[in-house]
Amino acid sequence: MALATSRHHALRDFTLHFFAAFGAQITQRDSDSAVWVDLPETLATHFGKPGLHLTFQNGETTPHTDLVAYGSRLFDQMMDFLERRGGVTLLQLPRQHQGADQLLRAIQPRNVAVLGLKLEEQQHRLFVFNWHITYRSDDKREELYPVVLDSDGQRVALADEDEKGLVLQKLLIDGEPLPVENDEQGAPASVRLPPMTHLNRLAESARKYALYHADVRCVTFEADILPRLHKVLSRLTSYYEQQIGEVYDSHDPQGEKRRVLEDDLQRKIGEEIENHRLRVQVELFSYAILHTPTAVANITLGDGKQSVMVQISRNLYTGVLSRPTCHACGDEIAALVLDRAGHVLCEECLRQCAGCREILCDRCGLHGCPVCAEQLCEECSRYCWSCGLRACAEHSSPCPVCTDDVCHACQEECAACGIRQCRAHLRMDGVTGDLICCRCAVRCPGCQQDSSHLATCSASGQRYCTGCIVTCAHCQRLVGPAFVTIDPADGRAYCADCLTACPGCGQLVGRGNEYRCQECGERCCGHCALRCQTCAAFLCPSHGLRCQGCHAALCQEHAARCELGGEVLCSVCDALCPGCGYSHCADHTAACSLCLQVYCAACVGESGECETCREFPSRYGEIVMADEPIAADAR
Template sequence: MSEQAADTHFDLARFVLGYLAQTGGIVAPAAYGVYETLLPDDLAARLGTDAYLNLRFDAEDSAPGDDSLRLSVNHPLVDRIAAQLLRPEANSQVFINHLRLDKKGLLEQAEKSIGIANARITQKKGALEEQALHHYLRFNFKVTFVSDEKQESLSAVVMDAQNGYAITDPQHLQRLYSTETTAGYPYMSVAPSRWLGADAIDAPTTYQALLARAQSALEAQLAPRTTAMQSRIQRFLELDQARIQEYYDALESDLRRRLERAEESESGRGKGAQEKLVALQAERAAKLIDVRVRYQLRLEVELVNVQRIVQPKVILPVEIGDRRLTVTRTVVWDPLMHRLEALVCAVCGQPGDQLHLCTGGHLAHETCLSPQCIDCKREYCQLCA
């Protein structure tokens, strides 16, 4: 056998036995060419086979009394193993542990670093710093750009489940990577969602709403790439349209010359040339439509899986108010990033500095406010208007 053929040879025994061993099975050679395997019950159930198997991979027929199972490439068990490997990765959960949570003085730090343009942050009576678990959801998407060619890639969007917005800070995203699957704070309670319209933190409706926001964030994330691809596609479309026009212009010019000669000679061929000219114009229009359809850019997004990231933080309820109104909000210390989290605008759902307290009790960016009332000078956000 040549060296190239040896490199490309598919080793079925290595494929099957390697999979069984890596998924918790015990594999041992029982005799020459025969392997004894003991599978976990759940793995045997997924593969639809017995937990105890004797496997052979040679091409010879079994000897009398040999109860071993001979596998080939097209055997149903091999097909089920391949299907397991091709199955999308399951959802997962990881934990961020070993953080310092003994943070004090959140109120003083909030008064210094969080600015409310028209209100003050004050202490809520009886409120103390507490430790609570917070969740991030990493939505992994398969993104496909379809036009004259097909491009596929994987993109991820990390959503803050308590605050309802996408994390875009590269340093923050980097620190959220974790491989720890054991909870470091198993008895700590989970903080509730703080964004407008959210249900319980683990409710399906909350996850669906976060998925919709993640898809919107993904569109914004892909916008530069989409714009660049549209520019490239437009350039190639114009080149193809010019090529088609040039080709059919030449054919039409030739047919018109024939039509003129036929009319001058009165040979009776003018009718045929005229029909060909009409057909040529219809063919040109069809080709131009086809090339426009082929160069249309279409974006397809498919959710692959979700990873939940669990991290403890320190929270403190505070009051934000002016002479007319006081609302309660939560100040959050992130020990992973060593900073206070910004408060969130109720209108656009994004964090920000120098938010305004509207008369309806919402915090909003200046750009998310409605025009101020001329008579009473009160500020209303776009949710209240």
């Protein structure tokens, strides 16, 4: 509904503008929506009557009214008149503003002086291309879409697209015919048009904008077409399905009638889809060339080293002032600055080199030093061949290995000698993880890692890194990993001179890992010697004992024995019988079946009862455990 209303208003506005532009008298009545138009002679001849009674709704049409709608006879007559009269229009826009004072005050040079000034008035052209766009589907819609370009092919915004844009209707109303010039014979000369190649190039550019506008409008139109297509297809499908359902099997045993109806349905569906397919035609209806008076000032600026010319122009019709644009950001500028390369800049885009103090712009190549972040030009900075950035002279130096200029962000000092060079030439120290140079790095024969922290093996004379070389636990000499033995008894390293064979087991052990038996005085080592867990005395295998229960080492003095089996027991595994008071092991332990007290096996007879429980009935009578209070306890 909203779309139909907007289309109605657009067509009404177009029709009123059409007749008003060609001098017709328009009368609108408040009582109805009809419009009375008194036509001038030219329009009366074209339309075949002196006046028109216009209406824009089908419901208001009478024999005495003229309907204006897309595709109507009157609308086609209007388009035909425009096509005949408006093919090419040449207009001169009037001068409504003064330009000299505004041009002189348009810019304020900051670091340059004005060396020259030239004022002139030029005629700039605006090209208005009117495109006739036709949308055809099950209905027909038409529109005129204007595209305005300048001489460079840049689009000029109109008021319906931008608030600051041009009002095309006002331009055409204010425009005046070009003055007629006479040739050498005094006859009126023909108007000179721009070269056809230039017009073709501008028309192609304008056509792209028209096609884009048509694509956008097609989205709205297709959304309006789809419901209508769906309604038509639903009606067709329902009708043919009803026809097919009314065909009896007895009347159509082979199904030919039903197949004919189905084929007819598919054919009509295809026709309706094709009829509702949206087709767009874009044609150049007319074009106009508007000559715009423009005041131009060519100003030559210089700073003593270089000079540059800037141009300022003012449209004398609209009063719009065009200043030079910033080389960096592209915005128009009033406060103007000239950089070392001759570029015109605004104050926000100027940059100053920290080295030579010259003014440059962002595009001229100011580079931040990767170390100190100072902004420098190419002449005051050095290119780093490693990272590709540019650094200041203080933080850039040649690499002593490859001789390339490299910034200090890509270099590192050797942790051993302190010489700065490319990080790619340094190696990691296998001991400390620092970076060291090739001269200071030595390959360790033990771990095959480079390091500058080295020590000499006292056995072989080779140099090992401090991570691989070992100190002998006995003599404290430095020994390489290939000339050292780890004693498993204490886990310490010994050199070959500090190893000896144990007379007891024959194992090679360190000299600091030899002991003597407390009982017999024989030499033993950490492999074969036993150490009493009670007194910590060392014992040879012949005099050392082990607990039957926990296998702990014991000497003769601190070893207890089971009175029943003679097993060796430590103080932890030794249990005293509460009946006889003798030691017994776990294998000779028994519990009374009545009181559950633990005794040695000798104190618990074959009946499974202790002596106290066996004598209790004869003295105090028989005990029934089920009748005792303890039987009620679930525990």
